[in-house]
Amino acid sequence: MPSEASRMETIREKVEAGQRLSFDDGIALEESNDLFALGSMANLVRERYNGNFGYFNVNTHINPTNVCVYTCDFCAFRADLNDPRAYVMNQEQIVERARQAHERGATELHIVGGLHHKLPFEYYVDVVRWIREAAPEIHIKAYTAVEIEFFAKIARLSVEEILKRLIEAGLGSLPGGGAEIFHPEVRAEICGAKASTETWLNVHRTAHRLGLNSNATMLYGHIDKARHRIDHMIRLRELQDETKGFQTFIPLAFHPDNSRMDELPKPSGVMDLKTMAISRLMLDNFPHIKAYWVMLGIKTAQVALSFGADDIDGTVVHEKIYHEAGAETPQEVTVAEIQRLITEAGRIPVERDTLYHRVEREGGQWASREHIDVVALSGVGK
Template identity: 60%
Template sequence: MLIQSTSPSLKNIRDKVEAGKRLSLDDGLLLSDEKTPLHEVGALANFVRERKNGNYAYYNINTHLNATNICVYRCTFCAFRSDLREAKGYAMDDAQVIARGQEAVDNGCTELHIVGGLHHQRKYEWYLELVRLLHTNFPDLHLKAWTAVEINWFEFLTKKSVRTILEEMREAGMGSMPGGGAEIFHPEVRSRICEHKADASKWFEVHRTAHQMGVKTNCTMLYGHIENAYHRIDHLIRLRELQDETNGFQVFIPLAFHPENTGLSHIKKPSSLMDLRVMAVSRLMLDNIPHMKAYWIMLGIGTAQAALAYGADDLDGTVRHELIYHDAGATTPELLTVDQIRRLIVEAGREPVERDTVYNRIERDPANPSKWFLGEPITVGA
């Protein structure tokens, strides 16, 4: 037996987890119920986490590039977007983009995470050339670029197919895709928080197409706003079903909603207890996705560290220049050093492993840590 339980209602779920059997929607709802002891849910999630990833906890050295905050959409939950004439509105020029890439390389980054607003006065070619510019000047820097929502916007601008756009982006230097824009898939929620942007079917079409092309992607869920447990479990099951089909998702990131400066500022942000429960339930429901990321920018450093015992096996990275969640009131630092990340992992009783974007081990030159080379792919369990 995994743990000595005081909850007879969890026996069936414990038996399934121990046997490696899939959990149902009803199982997910039971695990999500606040009456179900959180420590027991966490213990089950930790069992799965260690079965898949042993005692490893991953991190990478990365920089964010949000090329513009000007956006045609007005999502209720977003504090990052700006209108064209607002004082805070910006769009980076080529020199600024190059400077960000150079800063990343100078600081030993292996990844540039590229997302932003949908600028109605910038053509598709601006986005495409941004990727090409970075790849041409910094060919060793992995470019994780554009959410499914952005790809859908490019589709609207060009009338090209999703596949053609992804092929052009890949040719320009895109290495993989982030998982943003998923929010909550269920139309009861999605229609109220982001009614005009890509719906769930389009989000899945973009990721399915990327996976069919061999492009690895991440996946996410924004929680703690107007959704409920049913919407969250429905969301996870939809992700699980696509993973069954394509096996293209490499990591899931539950994103805690920050209400400050948004159209939902009256909502109280999720508690740490909710954060840990969502992480644990996600680990248990997403049996076919290898990694779970505790995004410290949104969770806070302490909760992210605790999440390493509630299903998470990844702390993201150094995250230089993150703007989207800091605009929404995140009070976390804008940068963690490698030493700080490794200390957090060691304090949690885990073994720190630096990875690249697609989970290859990274080796560093001890005499010059900004110099790195790829090690072996990281494989542990099922």
């Protein structure tokens, strides 16, 4: 069997040549203890695609309800219908949140929440419509594939019809949540009742066909193993080959507090950076890799900008889901602080909107949006 050093040297040669890494290569990367070699290779790819830029956006989160029919073991956000914590936001609250976001100069509203079995599909359409009418300039990134599948069930419509209704109301793109881990060994244990892997992938396939871009995620650091994570990335890579509709991949660090898996430790800083680097190396057809500071912590997100990540997300106001699970990060950071963090990491801060247009501002409000050129990935890793 080749030594770790020889395996890593072979992988480095493939990375430098722009060749696609295999499942076995991914496992070799997972088994390596040479964190700096992983970071070096990931940084090479990161700079090949995105130069020295570090992207961020100004955004606000809305979680319309925390009532959910599913009981995923890792989730600390959900509530039963009669739980004292249960809530449903009404039109006035949604509109006020949208207006506040607009006044702050936000370019994006990120909307995800529970699957409330007593609310009709029209409520979820109305949330999008209320926001579009209150703040027409803001991009609406709303509803995970799990939510879309749930809407299709309660409305007795196809996924395509659900997406078309939401697009008509003002939907601009899909977030990447609900992917968790695709491999059935893990998915069946931590979230077996929710949308299957095939359903999640098909929702995004359909969204891409209808002209929507989307993100993708992976929840790591719980009961998952190396083979599960690499399998997850390859499934995403295959769909991206087919549709080219994914913009960003976000590795999400597991937060155990207040969940049914609270006996497990959080992922270590080493695992966070290793997963970030491997994501950049395996997902050769994804334009961007995001270090979501809310889950990673600000310091780790900074370092991740040298381990494959080119984006650290945004100002993030009113985030509930991961803070319910014990995230100790602040609810919000300022634009000035994000710019400082990126600059300290040796990158050039660039504000972007959801679709990766550069945002130029005058007097706190955006004045223009220009498309950010990244390396064309159509020939990478083929």
